[in-house]
Amino acid sequence: GNTAYSEDYCFPPGDYTFVITDVWGDGICCNYGQGGYKMYQGSTLLFEGGEFTDSATEPFTVGETSVTCKSWCNQITIPFNSPSGGVAKCDFIGHCNTCAECS
DSSP states (O other): OOOOOOOOOOOOSEEEEEEEEOTTSSOSEETTEEOOEEEEETTEEEEEEOOOSSEEEEEEEEOOOSSOHHHHHTTSOEEOOOTTOSEESSOSTTTGGGOGGGO
8 A cells, every 4th residue: 555656658640549447346436545556658748646436547548649659669768688788679569569660
């Protein structure tokens, strides 16, 4: 409880659906705490919520941006065990590996 979690993902432009589920059927706000979720594209808030029962569904659209997957991934260092050793970028599951520019 009382922990904020943040994830960065790199989506190509398009239409998507965010789905959050709760097996207890009481959502993440408000009877047993003040949980919530927010989705941003850059600094633009796409949606937010927290009060639901079994699930909440949020459709959203990712538009074109000047920050590409490649430019975003090149800003961070992601270590992994490569055959040649060292550090690689744009190579982690669920994030930049879906970026066509980094493939």
